[in-house]
Amino acid sequence: xxxxxxxxxxxxxxxxxxxxxxxxxxxxxxxxxxxxxxxxxxxxxxxxxxxxxxxxxxxxxxxxxxxxxxxxxxxxxxxxxxxxxxxxxxxxxxxxxxxxxxxxxxxxxxxxxxxxxxxxxxxxxxxxxxxxxxxxxxxxxxxxxxxxxxxxxxxxxxxxxxxxxxxxxxxxxxxxxxxxxxxxxxxxxxxxxxxxxxxxxxxxxxxxxxxxxxxxxxxxxxxxxxxxxxxxxxxxxxxxxxxxxxxxxxxxxxxxxxxxxxxxxxxxxxxxxxxxxxxxxxxxxxxxxxxxxxxxxxxxxxxxxxxxxxxxxxxxxxxxxxxxxxxxxxxxxxxxxxxxxxxxxxxxxxxxxxxxxxxxxxxxxxxxxxxxxxxxxxxxxxxxxxxxxxxxxxxxxxxxxxxxxxxxxxxxxxxxxxxxxxxxxxxxxxxxxxxxxxxxxxxxxxxxxxxxxxxxxxxxxxxxxxxxxxxxxxxxxxxxxxxxxxxxxxxxxxxxxxxxxxxxxxxxxxxxxxxxxxxxxxxxxxxxxxxxxxxxxxxxxxxxxxxxxxxxxxxxx
Amino acid sequence: xxxxxxxxxxxxxxxxxxxxxxxxxxxxxxxxxxxxxxxxxxxxxxxxxxxxxxxxxxxxxxxxxxxxxxxxxxxxxxxxxxxxxxxxxxxxxxxxxxxxxxxxxxxxxxxxxxxxxxxxxxxxxxxxxxxxxxxxxxxxxxxxxxxxxxxxxxxxxxxxxxxxxxxxxxxxxxxxxxxxxxxxxxxxxxxxxxxxxxxxxxxxxxxxxxxxxxxxxxxxxxxxxxxxxxxxxxxxxxxxxxxxxxxxxxxxxxxxxxxxxxxxxxx
Numbered sequence: 001x002x003x004x005x006x007x008x009x010x011x012x013x014x015x016x017x018x019x020x021x022x023x024x025x026x027x028x029x030x031x032x033x034x035x036x037x038x039x040x041x042x043x044x045x046x047x048x049x050x051x052x053x054x055x056x057x058x059x060x061x062x063x064x065x066x067x068x069x070x071x072x073x074x075x076x077x078x079x080x081x082x083x084x085x086x087x088x089x090x091x092x093x094x095x096x097x098x099x100x101x102x103x104x105x106x107x108x109x110x111x112x113x114x115x116x117x118x119x120x121x122x123x124x125x126x127x128x129x130x131x132x133x134x135x136x137x138x139x140x141x142x143x144x145x146x147x148x149x150x151x152x153x154x155x156x157x158x159x160x161x162x163x164x165x166x167x168x169x170x171x172x173x174x175x176x177x178x179x180x181x182x183x184x185x186x187x188x189x190x191x192x193x194x195x196x197x198x199x200x201x202x203x204x205x206x207x208x209x210x211x212x213x214x215x216x217x218x219x220x221x222x223x224x225x226x227x228x229x230x231x232x233x234x235x236x237x238x239x240x241x242x243x244x245x246x247x248x249x250x251x252x253x254x255x256x257x258x259x260x261x262x263x264x265x266x267x268x269x270x271x272x273x274x275x276x277x278x279x280x281x282x283x284x285x286x287x288x289x290x291x292x293x294x295x296x297x298x299x300x301x302x303x304x305x306x307x308x309x310x311x312x313x314x315x316x317x318x319x320x321x322x323x324x325x326x327x328x329x330x331x332x333x334x335x336x337x338x339x340x341x342x343x344x345x346x347x348x349x350x351x352x353x354x355x356x357x358x359x360x361x362x363x364x365x366x367x368x369x370x371x372x373x374x375x376x377x378x379x380x381x382x383x384x385x386x387x388x389x390x391x392x393x394x395x396x397x398x399x400x401x402x403x404x405x406x407x408x409x410x411x412x413x414x415x416x417x418x419x420x421x422x423x424x425x426x427x428x429x430x431x432x433x434x435x436x437x438x439x440x441x442x443x444x445x446x447x448x449x450x451x452x453x454x455x456x457x458x459x460x461x462x463x464x465x466x467x468x469x470x471x472x473x474x475x476x477x478x479x480x481x482x483x484x485x486x487x488x489x490x491x492x493x494x495x496x497x498x499x500x501x502x503x504x505x506x507x508x509x510x511x512x513x514x515x516x517x518x519x520x521x522x523x524x525x526x527x528x529x530x531x532x533x534x535x536x537x538x539x540x541x542x543x544x545x546x547x548x549x550x551x552x553x554x555x556x557x
Numbered sequence: 558x559x560x561x562x563x564x565x566x567x568x569x570x571x572x573x574x575x576x577x578x579x580x581x582x583x584x585x586x587x588x589x590x591x592x593x594x595x596x597x598x599x600x601x602x603x604x605x606x607x608x609x610x611x612x613x614x615x616x617x618x619x620x621x622x623x624x625x626x627x628x629x630x631x632x633x634x635x636x637x638x639x640x641x642x643x644x645x646x647x648x649x650x651x652x653x654x655x656x657x658x659x660x661x662x663x664x665x666x667x668x669x670x671x672x673x674x675x676x677x678x679x680x681x682x683x684x685x686x687x688x689x690x691x692x693x694x695x696x697x698x699x700x701x702x703x704x705x706x707x708x709x710x711x712x713x714x715x716x717x718x719x720x721x722x723x724x725x726x727x728x729x730x731x732x733x734x735x736x737x738x739x740x741x742x743x744x745x746x747x748x749x750x751x752x753x754x755x756x757x758x759x760x761x762x763x764x765x766x767x768x769x770x771x772x773x774x775x776x777x778x779x780x781x782x783x784x785x786x787x788x789x790x791x792x793x794x795x796x797x798x799x800x801x802x803x804x805x806x807x808x809x810x811x812x813x814x815x816x817x818x819x820x821x822x823x824x
Binding site (some may be wrong): 043124353354364366370371373375376382383384385387388389438441 | 588594595596599620622625626628629630654656770771774775777778781782788792
């Protein structure tokens with residue numbers, strides 16, 4: 001019984017002092033991938049010291065563990081905010097190998113796509129030290145053609161019927177020569193809103209471009225801007241973007257305001273770099289006429305990024321704690337609620353009603369969850385009866401990955417949510433009516449922790465509602481696209497250049513890492529895929545759990 | 558809201574309680590609001606041991622959210638009694654829409670004179686309303702009357718221990734909900750005098766702290782959106798916000814609290 005004695009030796013370092021307690025609570029069994037070779041492996045989620053960790057073991061590369069949520073109580077409590085998914089009109093793939101090998105969407109996927117992303121190119125006018133897309137001034141790569149864009153839009157519309165939001169991204173989408181045509185192609189289809197994900201360089205320099213977007217924003221659907229904006233300190237810019245872009249961001253924002261474009265400031269947040277600036281970014285956004293929301297995203301450790309420790313990375317709850325700590329008179333942690341359309345641990349959102357300008361007399365801010373009992377509507381486990389289903393429907397659209405400020409849907413639903421402030425027309429003031437008039441001053445704050453090869457949990461992935469639309473017409477959940485190898489696959493197909501699997505730049509992996517041609521890290525000796533080892537899958541092993549009696553199964557390696 | 562000095566007097570309090578403060582509470586909290594929300598309602602249902610098929614009376618049922626929750630989740634039949642006619646109508650149509658009209662019925666009436674026969678209810682519940690009843694003894698006697706022998710009453714309500722701090726008494730005249738709140742022991746006495754023996758008491762002071770915060774949030778929004786009309790109505794938001802800050806402090810010091818109380822009629 002060699003195996004048994006090994007197991008005892010492994011756990012029972014205290015044979016002399018008797019049995020010991022484990023130092024963690026085992027809460028989930030799931031699947032993930034090896035961050036080095038991307039082989040699918042079993043994984044477990046454990047709670048230790050009020051923090052949530054995902055742990056897995058690759059037969060070749062050994063054990064890996066990463067922090068996935070900094071507040072275990074909040075993680076457990078968030079499970080109630082889980083909405084039954086909606087089945088898309090079509091699936092693009094079939095179930096063969098199981099998640100995450102069949103993307104997508106495969107018929108086992110639990111949610112339709114709230115947001116579809118089209119990456120129009122791999123080239124960029126920046127070479128940021130942090131870029132999950134591994135983009136930049138590069139000799140190879142690809143840019144999609146108008147025909148490809150139309151096919152991608154058609155695939156998305158076939159799946160969604162009426163699509164709420166398409167995001168054009170890259171690379172840097174504003175340097176694609178056809179970007180305005182792509183937006184027109186989206187607006188020619190049943191796509192309610194278009195969001196342009198940009199670093200702002202062209203918007204800062206090219207007022208005619210901003211005006212062309214503004215003109216498209218005043219059509220039936222809206223166009224709004226998702227502006228990379230990591231902070232106000234010069235150091236944050238230099239460390240995250242490689243140069244000081246502060247003046248460019250200011251000019252881009254002013255040109256957006258001039259063109260009537262609504263902007264979301266999008267901050268990649270990294271420990272030790274710009275985590276101290278969250279309150280300042282919100283305050284800056286509240287003061288700028290073009291800005292109606294801020295999205296904080298802990299840096300996704302896919303693609304290019306700085307060296308990091310997976311055990312101390314930032315998570316959603318850490319970001320929320322930092323926001324509350326940096327602006328305690330505006331926010332509490334419980335002003336944020338999980339988004340129920342995706343997996344609730346992935347994204348949290350709050351909305352504010354504001355008055356005046358921060359720093360000036362008369363400024364006021366009220367988080368909407370202090371006015372509405374959000375949990376009475378969005379806790380799907382406890383509530384079979386909700387006070388008002390129209391209000392639930394409104395809150396579902398607001399607490400959604402498809403919610404962007406400036407869209408007709410979001411404005412409508414903010415007004416509808418105001419109806420839950422049901423009160424008589426007391427003291428001559430009709431509160432729902434008054435609040436509905438305030439929705440032009442509403443402000444959204446999103447906290448979204450995208451998964452990376454360390455944190456990937458198929459339980460979350462299977463309900464992901466943010467998809468990358470690929471040129472061959474697949475809809476691949478965003479975190480699968482970035483973590484599992486689909487990004488490398490698509491770039492290789494599109495550019496004709498071999499692309500090695502990107503490996504996270506984790507401190508513990510340094511001895512294994514080599515530089516890729518794009519600045520990201522790859523495994524040593526892995527410049528070409530297929531050079532590496534092959535590992536038997538640890539999961540879906542395709543044989544009985546216990547060999548039939550008398551027929552000893554082949555020993556596993 | 559600056560309150561006339563005379564409003565502090567007991568007579569004014571009594572006559573204002575029904576009308577003026579009801580409006581103010583609706584303005585600041587919404588009429589279906591009660592501290593602790595649906596989660597505390599479920600906790601109360603659990604403490605009462607609701608069984609499928611039981612008949613429940615909800616005294617001051619507002620727009621019927623609790624009645625629908627109990628009917629749907631606990632398979633009980635609910636008689637909601639509510640003073641406000643429009644609330645009764647809305648409760649009926651919401652129950653209808655939810656397909657619950659056979660199990661959630663609503664009656665216009667006063668908790669001090671429940672329009673229901675003797676001994677019909679397995680359970681009476683009353684959420685954040687008992688403290689607003691001018692004649693609490695009469696309401697308690699009514700609860701006892703409609704309960705079957707062995708039936709239980711479940712109350713969640715504001716408590717005020719050792720009287721309110723002086724600075725808060727003017728606010729109290731304005732929000733009747735706090736004005737006539739009593740110490741837990743007095744609620745127990747009122748129920749005991751009506752023949753209802755208290756079997757459990759739980760404190761849920763967080764719920765009242767949240768309520769104060771909600772009042773503050775709504776006031777701030779009112780100031781943003783309708784400052785002129787508020788001023789015309791004699792409401793000085795800054796003054797009220799000073800009161801709510803005091804109220805928050807009183808909650809933190811344990812002077813104002815929220816309790817869940819279950820009492821039983823002898824079998």
